[in-house]
Each structure stands twice: as structure tokens, then as C-alpha cells.
Amino acid sequence: MTAATWPDARGRFGEFGGRYVPETLIGALQRLDLAAHEALADKRFGEALSLELESWVGRPTPLTRADRLGKAWGIDLWLKREDLAHTGAHKINNAMGQALLAQRLGASRVVAETGAGQHGVAVAAVCARLGLPCTVYMGAVDVERQAPNVQRMRLFGAEVVPVEAGDATLRAAIDEAMRAWVSDPEGTFYLLGSVVGPHPYPWLVREFQRVIGIEARRQFIQRTGVLPDACIACVGGGSNAIGLFHPFMDDPVELIGIEAGGASSVTHGRPGVLHGCYSMLLQDNDGQVLETHSVSAGLDYPGVGPEHAFLNISSNAYYYIVDDAEAVRALEECCGLEGILPALETAHALAGARNYGREHPGASVILGYSGRGDKDLDILAGVGQ
């Protein structure tokens, strides 16, 4: 069994994962699991998804060689440009996949959570396209700091519900989306945006995000004839990282996840259960979940996908931390040298690549360039002051 073959039938990646939810949701998760396996094995579903990804999302996204930035950092740097996918981030890959599943299951409405707002925008856009009513739960703090995305969601017809409870960020938004789902598990489809949550979500979201790594691997080999030395991506819940990593899992390629300084659950967490899965979790000695603090709303999450917890403990991937200041500096360098404005989440991966370059001069790196940074201009203005 290689690392790429997990999860098992119980939704476990080694010891991590599982399905820790109220009994009311068990049936919905079992149906989703079954329907997802059937859909992914159904050639027609695959064709419908591919057509949407190509003609509406804009896939394949380019693999851009970042010549000047790479030179500055002493590496051969390639950016897998998910910022160029429709709505500006990788989130759309999963949103489209799951929304087609929701349609197949006959769901009457979709609920979703969002942190930075990228997943919310993707879900709102997909639901507009497919004609599905959609409610997005978003922490009140995030509603404030990601206002442009709130406006986009509303233009796409989504109802955006600010969540004041708890820490009013991504984690509170997930709590609230799950409560909405528990209230109507048969008619509501919960379109979860990261590789977290109860089985089958960590697996399902990964399957819809693998397209990142499949394309990147093919594009890199086409351009260079070899494999890269490393793949680097930021990790909050970890969907863009898993999507990039997974197709390289059996290759001699270093896989590196970059966590945000104030939200480093793989590095500083302990195993525990949050939002339906057993994974690494930032918690106190009494098992209470800690509040996180990152400049990046998309990484501001105390848990992490169970597959990352497993890849870390089995040394199939390595995880490092980048702080707010390093991320902002990398963002500025990327803007100045490449003419591309990354999301603050993506900026963490960039800073990770710069740090990697110090230890591995000349290495070739594919970087999961997960999203565009327009949404972060207000935050950047604040950081600059």
C-alpha cells in the first residue's frame, strides 16, 4: 500500500480521518459516499465535469516559469496558475465537481462555508450557473476583511450569512454550515470547501482538486522532460496542497506544505476531533479548540485535513511555517518581479519556496499558485501602515 492509496473504506488515512458527526448526518454522508463513488466511476459524469472545467472554469491553467523571481531566490520556479481559473482560485475545481454531484443527488439547495471568501465565491458562481439556491456562511470577521468577495457572492445570487458565534472566522462558519445541514440533511447539500470534515469529504475534495497536480505534472514534464525536485503549496485545510501533491505521491519529488505562523496545526497541533474528523488540531490541554491568528483568512483555521496529518507523520510530505511578515514580503517580490499579485494564502507558499531555495539552491520547484490577491488589497494597505 503506497501513501497514494488512502483512505480506507472507513475514511481513514492511517489513524486520521473518520466520521465524527451526529447520527442525523450519518445517512447523508453514506449516501454522498455512495453517490460520489458512482459518479466518479461514471464516464458521463466525468465528461460533463471536464467540459465545465474546460469551457467555463478555463482549465487547464498555465504553468508559468517565474524567471526573475526564481533567479532572485536561486531556484527554478514554476507557478501552477490557479489564480487564472474562473473566480480566481483553485476552489472552483471542487465547487463545480460537488455542485454537479448535488444536482445528481437532486438536492434542493446548497450550503457552504467560506474563510477568505474564495470558496464562497466559487460556490456562488457555480450555483448560479447550475441554477441551485445557495447559502454561504462566513465569519463576521471575514465578512469585514474580505468585503469584495462578499459583494461578488451576492451578485451571483447567494445569500451570505455572517456568523458572529465563536471566533467569527472560518471555523465558526463551518460550525454554522454544519448546523444548517443537520437541520435538513436530505434536501440540503453541504458543499465543503477543503479536505477536512467527515468522510467522504477529505477524499472527495481531493479527487476534485487532483486536476491541479495532474496538469502540473504533465505540463512540467512536457516543458523540461523531467520531474521537479519539489512541490510546494500553502496549507490551511489543505485542499490546493493535496490537489497538487497527490499525483506526485509515488514520484521521487519532495512535497512541502507551508502553514501560517498563527495557525500551524500540523507543526504545533495535537491529534483531536474537529468538524467531524480526527486530525492534527490546535487545542489546549482540555481539548478546547484554540483561536488562530493569521493575516490570511484562508489559512486561519485550527485544524488541517486528515491526509496532511497522515502525510506528515509518515514522512511522505514535510511541513514548515511562514509568518505574516515573510508572506507579505514574498507577495511584494512576486508582484515586482513577475507582475502577478498572489493571494495572501499563496504568498505563504511563495515565502516557503524562498526559504526552500536557501537550503536547495538550483532546485526545480512547482509552486501551487492557489489564488489571486485582489481580495487582499485592503489588508495589504493595513499591513503597510
Added chain:
Amino acid sequence: MTAPPVGLATALENQLKHPKSGVPALVAYLTAGFPDRSAFPDLLRSVARVADAVEIGVPFTDPMADGITIQRTSRIALEDGVTLRWILDMLESVGRLEAPVLLMSYVNPLLAYGWDRLTDRAAEARVAGLIVPDLPWEECRPVRHRIEGAGMALVQLVSPLTPEPRLKTLCAASSGFVYAVTTTGTTGGEGNFAEIEDYLGRVSRHSAVPVCAGFGIRNALHVRQLAQHLDGVVVGSALLEVIERGQDPVRFLRSLRPAPSS
């Protein structure tokens, strides 16, 4: 060494089968340490005098099955420094209570405490059982025997959406009682019990232990509607709201149950 605590789960089952006054049995839910830690032991003692069992809620930062009332009381308790350790110490020092006590907790505080330590300490504190809303059947199997081996009940929750074969399994596996969730949704809603007679009947048929319903049970009318279909009712959010308003929880609990007809 304390004596083996065998029988706490059985005592709980008996109490629910033979309520103190009238039917159905009353299971009262209190968030541990709410309204504050110093007032809680007296509150617990007085509630235990009226109720047939008391569920003590272990506060958690992310209570995904709970509505706004228990979210609020949990947050207040956490801010007041309530931990599982405090709860177990309090239970040991509070003295003999007039009703069996269960802990209702999300799984993470239990994991952090450690199952072995928990089963030892909880038995010492005369905890009759555990209710863990985010530990469904598939995930509880590794710890179920350890909990029941310590003489404690592990209460299984069932929902109106649980399919028949699974319902059979869960009812057969439950100890202490079967917790029949009345509705989809979170705790603290407004009960609508018009269409659940069939469901409650099926739960009762499959259960060897008492059946108690919970979620959305707020007043005497709700209790009367449900009384004929089951052994007990769990009252949580409505009771906490009474406490929040500074009203008398004992009086409220008494008002829920019609006087036994002679």
C-alpha cells in the same frame, strides 16, 4: 481502591423505568458550571431532587449539534474556567445526589482527557453514563467496551432519519437508555412532535433499555404529547433559559409533568 462501580448503568435504567413522580421520567440537562462555578453544586443538588437523571454538559468551543442557548451557556462556562477535570472533582465533592448523573460531551474534550483516565475517574465520581453526540456507532466501537466495562452506560443516539436496520443495531447496543432525537436540527428548537409517533414506536420496540426523547422539548404540552410513546424526556435549552432568566428551575421541572393520576 473504590469498589467496582458495577451497576451504575443499571441503576440509571431502573430509575428511568420507575420515575420519582408521574410519567414520563425527566432527564434534566445542565451545562456544567453554568451560570457560574460556585453556584453550580447547589443547582445540581436541587435539580437532582426533582429529575430522574441529570445530564451534565461538558462545555466545548465548537458544539455543532447545539443551538444558540447551549452555545451561549457553554461559552460562559468556558470563560469561567470549566473543564472536565473541574467537573469530575466537583462531582466527587458534591456528595450523594438524588439522581444518577451522566456526562454529555463532544468527543474532543474526552480524547484530550484520555479514555483510560476518564473511565477510572468518572466511575469514582459516580458518573452513570456518557452521551457523546459526535461519536456515532462506527467510531465508538473501540471505546465502547472500556466504558461499559467500568460500569458506565454509553448512550446511543438515534434520529428520525436512522434507517430501520441501523436503528435495530443502535437500540440493541445502547446502555442506560436510548436517546431518541426528536427532529433533525440542533438542540433548543421548538418541538413539533406531530409526525414522530411511528418513529418513537419503532425505537421502543427495538430497545431493551428505556427510551428518552430530546431536542425541542420545552413545556408540559410537549411532555404530555410524548409521554405515551416513551419512558422519558430530556429537557435542556428550555431549562437553561429558565436559569438564565433567574427563575426557579425546580418549579419549572415540576411544571412539566402532570401530577400522577390516582
